[in-house]
Amino acid sequence: MSPALVHIIERYENMKKFFEVTSLAQVFEYMSDFPLVGTEIVPLPETDGRILAADIVSDVDLPDFARSTMDGFAVQAASTFGVSEGSPAYLTVKGSVDMGDHPVFSITTGEAARISTGGMLPEGADAVVMIEHIGEIDGTTIEVYRSVAPGQHVVEKGEDFGKEEIVLCCGQKIRPQEKGLLAAFGRETVDVYQKPVIGIISTGDEVVPVNEFPASGQIRDINTYTIASLVIKAGGVPVTYGIARDEFEVLFEKCSQALAQCDMVLISGGSSVGTRDFTIEALSALPDATILVHGISISPGKPTILAKVGPKAFWGLPGHVVSAMVVFTVAVQPFIENIGGLSPQAKNEPKISARLSRNVSSAQGRIDYIRVRLTETKGVLWAEPVLGKSGLIHTMIKADGLIAIGENTEGLDKGAEVQVIPF
Amino acid sequence: MSPALVHIIERYENMKKFFEVTSLAQVFEYMSDFPLVGTEIVPLPETDGRILAADIVSDVDLPDFARSTMDGFAVQAASTFGVSEGSPAYLTVKGSVDMGDHPVFSITTGEAARISTGGMLPEGADAVVMIEHIGEIDGTTIEVYRSVAPGQHVVEKGEDFGKEEIVLCCGQKIRPQEKGLLAAFGRETVDVYQKPVIGIISTGDEVVPVNEFPASGQIRDINTYTIASLVIKAGGVPVTYGIARDEFEVLFEKCSQALAQCDMVLISGGSSVGTRDFTIEALSALPDATILVHGISISPGKPTILAKVGPKAFWGLPGHVVSAMVVFTVAVQPFIENIGGLSPQAKNEPKISARLSRNVSSAQGRIDYIRVRLTETKGVLWAEPVLGKSGLIHTMIKADGLIAIGENTEGLDKGAEVQVIPF
Numbered sequence: 001m002s003p004a005l006v007h008i009i010e011r012y013e014n015m016k017k018f019f020e021v022t023s024l025a026q027v028f029e030y031m032s033d034f035p036l037v038g039t040e041i042v043p044l045p046e047t048d049g050r051i052l053a054a055d056i057v058s059d060v061d062l063p064d065f066a067r068s069t070m071d072g073f074a075v076q077a078a079s080t081f082g083v084s085e086g087s088p089a090y091l092t093v094k095g096s097v098d099m100g101d102h103p104v105f106s107i108t109t110g111e112a113a114r115i116s117t118g119g120m121l122p123e124g125a126d127a128v129v130m131i132e133h134i135g136e137i138d139g140t141t142i143e144v145y146r147s148v149a150p151g152q153h154v155v156e157k158g159e160d161f162g163k164e165e166i167v168l169c170c171g172q173k174i175r176p177q178e179k180g181l182l183a184a185f186g187r188e189t190v191d192v193y194q195k196p197v198i199g200i201i202s203t204g205d206e207v208v209p210v211n212e213f214p215a216s217g218q219i220r221d222i223n224t225y226t227i228a229s230l231v232i233k234a235g236g237v238p239v240t241y242g243i244a245r246d247e248f249e250v251l252f253e254k255c256s257q258a259l260a261q262c263d264m265v266l267i268s269g270g271s272s273v274g275t276r277d278f279t280i281e282a283l284s285a286l287p288d289a290t291i292l293v294h295g296i297s298i299s300p301g302k303p304t305i306l307a308k309v310g311p312k313a314f315w316g317l318p319g320h321v322v323s324a325m326v327v328f329t330v331a332v333q334p335f336i337e338n339i340g341g342l343s344p345q346a347k348n349e350p351k352i353s354a355r356l357s358r359n360v361s362s363a364q365g366r367i368d369y370i371r372v373r374l375t376e377t378k379g380v381l382w383a384e385p386v387l388g389k390s391g392l393i394h395t396m397i398k399a400d401g402l403i404a405i406g407e408n409t410e411g412l413d414k415g416a417e418v419q420v421i422p423f
Numbered sequence: 424m425s426p427a428l429v430h431i432i433e434r435y436e437n438m439k440k441f442f443e444v445t446s447l448a449q450v451f452e453y454m455s456d457f458p459l460v461g462t463e464i465v466p467l468p469e470t471d472g473r474i475l476a477a478d479i480v481s482d483v484d485l486p487d488f489a490r491s492t493m494d495g496f497a498v499q500a501a502s503t504f505g506v507s508e509g510s511p512a513y514l515t516v517k518g519s520v521d522m523g524d525h526p527v528f529s530i531t532t533g534e535a536a537r538i539s540t541g542g543m544l545p546e547g548a549d550a551v552v553m554i555e556h557i558g559e560i561d562g563t564t565i566e567v568y569r570s571v572a573p574g575q576h577v578v579e580k581g582e583d584f585g586k587e588e589i590v591l592c593c594g595q596k597i598r599p600q601e602k603g604l605l606a607a608f609g610r611e612t613v614d615v616y617q618k619p620v621i622g623i624i625s626t627g628d629e630v631v632p633v634n635e636f637p638a639s640g641q642i643r644d645i646n647t648y649t650i651a652s653l654v655i656k657a658g659g660v661p662v663t664y665g666i667a668r669d670e671f672e673v674l675f676e677k678c679s680q681a682l683a684q685c686d687m688v689l690i691s692g693g694s695s696v697g698t699r700d701f702t703i704e705a706l707s708a709l710p711d712a713t714i715l716v717h718g719i720s721i722s723p724g725k726p727t728i729l730a731k732v733g734p735k736a737f738w739g740l741p742g743h744v745v746s747a748m749v750v751f752t753v754a755v756q757p758f759i760e761n762i763g764g765l766s767p768q769a770k771n772e773p774k775i776s777a778r779l780s781r782n783v784s785s786a787q788g789r790i791d792y793i794r795v796r797l798t799e800t801k802g803v804l805w806a807e808p809v810l811g812k813s814g815l816i817h818t819m820i821k822a823d824g825l826i827a828i829g830e831n832t833e834g835l836d837k838g839a840e841v842q843v844i845p846f
Contacts, residue, residue, distance in 0.1 A: 044633065044648060045648065045651065045663075048652050048655050048656075059636075060636075060637060062642075062816070063642065064637065064639060064640070064641075064642075065639060065640050067814075069812060069813075069814055099627070099629065099742070100627060100628040100629035100640070100669075101640075102639065102640045118742065118743070120640050155812055155814060155815065159812070159815065160815045160816050160817055161816070161817065167817075167820075168820070175652070175846060176649045176650075176652035176653045176656065176748065176846070177649060177744075177748065177816070177819040177820055177822075177846065178820065179648045179649060179651075179652045180645040180646070180648050180649030180652075180744050180816065180819075181645070181816060181820060182648070183633050183643055183644060183645045183647070183648040183649070184642070184643050184645045184816065185643075186633055186634065186635075186636065186643055187633070188633055188634050204522070204523060205523040206522065206523035210467065210606050210609055210610070210611055211609065211611050212609075213482075213483075213609065214483060214487065216487060216488060216525065217487070217488050217523070217524075217525045217543050218487075219485075219486065219487070219607070220606055220607050220608075220609055221606060222603040222604070222606045222607045223603070224606070225467060225468070225602045225603050225605070225606040226599045226600060226602060226603030226606070227599075228468065228602075229471050229598070229599035229602045229603075230599045232471050233471075233599065240468075246523070319522070319541065320541065321600075321603050325599065325600065352775050352776075352804075353775075353776065353777065353799075353802070353803065353804035354776065376776075376842075379776070379840050379842070380776065380840065381775075381776035381842075389492060389578055389582070390492075391490075391492055391578055392578065392582065392583045393485070393583050393584070393600070393603065393604060393607065394583055394584065394590075396600040396603075397590075397591070397600055397601065397604060399600075417802050417803065419799075419802070419804075423598060423599070423600065
């Protein structure tokens with residue numbers, strides 16, 4: 001073969017590779033190429049939704065005393081063994097304990113102490129008899145009709161969390177209950193991952209700012225606002241760079257600026273036919289840039305670009321807001337969560353399972369994302385595909401989430417169990 | 424009957440009524456007694472999660488031009504009627520339209536224009552033939568193998584939203600897609616309901632601030648932080664008033680202050696045995712106060728108080744954080760959302776349906792809330808009851824949500840379909 005022919009074949013193979021779409025699974029393999037953001041210390045009241053950057057170890061036993069879970073009488077369980085309605089045990093009441101009291105007396109066999117829910121068991125007591133199972137003879141004597149086992153109606157010292165136990169793990173998202181636990185262990189400040197700072201650039205000569213009235217053929221900049229909002233939901237901080245005209249210099253300048261200031265950059269519009277070349281050109285001209293993905297086998301969202309510029313991810317999202325939302329939800333958000341320190345094990349987002357309300361067809365060789373609305377009929381949750389042309393924004397307004405139809409299926413039948421990715 | 428006896432019977436009936444628990448359905452009937460908060464105007468970028476205080480009407484057609492949804496050729500559909508692979512139509516290419524172009528030519532029968540996805544149809548065109556269904560003869564002629572119907576592969580002018588259409592309704596929560604739509608219609612600022620301001624008071628002599636090391640029998644203030652976090656999730660703004668000692672004057676003072684500054688007040692701890700009386704006393708002493716509910720037939724969470732003080736709701740939540748979380752989630756949050764203007768029709772929170780992983784028993788006459796963890800096995804979502812004594816905080820950390828077992832059931836069987844209220 002002539003050297004010229006070899007050269008042509010090589011170029012052809014490279015081009016083919018360049019236009020080959022990547023599967024979503026392969027895209028996720030690049031996740032580990034991007035380092036986590038740094039950490040910071042924030043006051044406890046401001047930790048909602050943040051990601052723990054260190055394990056949390058308890059500094060006290062919780063509870064730090066054996067506590068009654070009922071209103072009743074604290075006893076030694078052995079004092080009640082074998083009792084019944086017909087043959088009660090008679091116990092002497094030594095005192096009374098309300099929640100917050102610190103009993104100064106102790107009890108032994110044949111003795112009891114009146115106790116409130118949450119009250120501290122006096123020394124010697126190991127169980128609580130419910131108020132319903134005793135009779136009061138006089139001020140100092142009760143009869144007990146029901147036996148209790150040691151530990152019954154009692155939370156033991158350290159039963160919830162023991163001192164020096166790891167109670168929350170690094171990488172966990174802080175919900176109200178985790179915040180409460182941080183308070184329980186005296187964390188006035190908490191070590192968390194910084195919120196990833198995400199730059200957002202819109203492109204397209206037909207796009208005008210929100211404060212302008214669009215001329216015929218123009219459209220206001222929807223993507224900047226939608227994507228910023230998605231970034232907030234994903235735990236990031238959006239920084240918006242406005243609209244870049246379809247010119248190499250303008251785009252290159254905005255990209256350079258965003259990359260310098262952010263942990264990740266999202267450009268929308270640049271991957272569709274009109275402006276795709278400018279995005280690729282501008283990205284390729286940035287120092288230390290590699291195009292990792294140029295096309296993902298999903299629909300909508302195929303013309304998506306993922307590049308690595310230095311240590312940072314740079315995404316080219318489709319220009320149409322519906323496609324951009326889908327790509328963000330299924331691909332970009334996991335990358336933001338990952339650099340933001342969220343542990344995959346700690347993702348406690350509830351999964352939603354529903355039944356498909358009608359047959360849906362799908363192309364093989366790609367994942368199809370179908371917008372669905374959730375409706376409940378007689379306790380069964382149905383995922384109802386939202387009708388209408390795929391590019392229409394109102395399909396997103398009407399939808400509660402997405403369902404995925406896998407690469408190897410031609411569709412799903414009515415009644416099929418589906419997992420819904422909520423919006 | 425003697426007047427004295429009548430008086431005694433009346434007092435007894437009143438007392439009985441006072442201690443009668445209220446069903447959750449009855450509690451919700453009080454919702455309309457509390458007026459909505461005011462409205463305010465906020466810049467578009469800050470509208471995430473806010474509630475629209477007015478309908479949004481479109482000021483433009485969206486799209487404002489007939490747009491291609493495919494790469495291909497814009498044609499008059501009639502030019503393609505009856506064509507096939509064996510008998511194609513031959514059309515003359517009049518020009519080319521990229522996304523963002525404003526075509527200055529028109530086409531007629533027998534003519535076509537190359538068009539990109541998102542491109543504006545030239546005058547005269549009413550459909551698009553996909554690039555896959557044509558063959559290029561030379562620079563100015565194509566052959567078309569497949570017929571198209573009028574409107575095929577085209578989004579018509581105003582098809583997404585027509586000018587002067589109501590596109591979003593008052594009371595709707597703003598998600599990323601709604602924010603995008605507000606941008607599309609040029610709303611630089613948006614009229615939304617104010618975030619309800621919710622005062623939070625902790626009570627209990629055994630509760631110490633987070634920055635103190637608890638002595639034996641004491642516990643740090645978990646509730647303030649957990650409840651504040653729940654308020655944020657419910658769309659409110661928490662204002663914390665710290666810990667009130669179990670003394671009438673202290674509690675009365677804090678309650679008065681919180682009621683003056685907030686739209687609703689939540690006091691936790693004051694409804695449990697030890698401090699319940701102080702809460703009722705302090706509430707009753709406030710001007711224009713009515714106790715509406717004293718006990719709800721739910722578990723956990725029975726000792727809950729709801730009072731109306733002037734126009735404002737005042738809740739006494741159980742002291743234990745687990746019970747407080749449950750009451751907040753099932754009862755308080757809907758009240759906050761309601762005064763915050765959220766329309767019940769517009770609640771687009773996905774419902775989660777799962778199958779119960781084991782039998783669960785329940786008492787009749789009350790709704791039992793069971794903490795569950797969600798796990799997926801072979802595409803089926805299971806709700807697995809979290810084991811452990813009900814008062815333990817770690818049951819909340821492990822849980823993804825709650826399921827309700829109704830007042831008239833004695834339990835649910837393994838495999839039963841349940842609705843999960845996510846945390």
